Amino acid sequence: MNNLAVTYKKQGGRLKEAQELREKFLEVSRHTLGEEHPDTLRSMSNLAVTYGEQGGKLKEVQELEEKVLEVRRSTLGEEHPDTLRCMSSLAVTLHDLERPEGAISLMEEAACLSARVYGGHHSYTKTAEVLVKRWKDVQREFNGEAE
Numbered sequence: 001m002n003n004l005a006v007t008y009k010k011q012g013g014r015l016k017e018a019q020e021l022r023e024k025f026l027e028v029s030r031h032t033l034g035e036e037h038p039d040t041l042r043s044m045s046n047l048a049v050t051y052g053e054q055g056g057k058l059k060e061v062q063e064l065e066e067k068v069l070e071v072r073r074s075t076l077g078e079e080h081p082d083t084l085r086c087m088s089s090l091a092v093t094l095h096d097l098e099r100p101e102g103a104i105s106l107m108e109e110a111a112c113l114s115a116r117v118y119g120g121h122h123s124y125t126k127t128a129e130v131l132v133k134r135w136k137d138v139q140r141e142f143n144g145e146a147e
Contacts, residue, residue, distance in 0.1 A: 001025040002046065015054050022047040036071050044068050045086075048093075058097050065090040079117050084110055088128060095131075100139050107132050 005021040008014035026047055029040040048064040051057035069086040076083050087110040095103035111128035118125055 001028075002043065005046070005050070009050070009053070015050065019047070019050045019054065022050050036075055041068050041071055045089075048089075052093070058093060062090070062093050062097060065093055079113055081117070084114055084117065084124065087113075088124075091131070095135060100135055104132060104135050104139070107135070 001021050002025050005018040005025070008018040008021065022043065026040070026043045029037065029043045033040050044064045045068055048061045048068070051060045051064070065086065069083070069090055072080065072083040072086050087106055091103045091107035091110060094100075094106065107128055111125060111132055114122065114125040114128055120126075
């Protein structure tokens with residue numbers, strides 16, 4: 001089901017069908033594997049991406065990403081690469097939802113943990129740091145503050 005959803009997505013214009021398959025796959029995965037199974041979490045993440053690609057479903061994206069991050073933190077720990085990716089994805093979603101404080105805070109956390117796990121020169125760390133700086137600059141500008 002998931003592979004067919006990927007095919008629909010790649011064909012363009014079939015996002016609705018891909019979404020329906022991913023929703024069904026998530027339902028089956030939750031029922032058969034459980035809420036915390038890695039395949040269920042991956043299915044949630046895939047559905048969040050599909051919702052994001054359709055636009056206008058950012059609240060649903062946020063809810064899925066929050067759930068995935070919660071489970072990743074509790075099962076894998078703060079410093080696991082999958083947890084760090086989830087943190088960054090949710091931070092971007094929060095930014096897209098115009099919730100800059102939450103986005104900045106979460107991306108700062110991801111940057112700090114990434115620096116500890118990968119080092120300061122790793123691309124994950126640098127990307128997170130660049131986003132934090134950019135978002136803070138925008139907030140300062142928005143608030144009429146000088147640097």
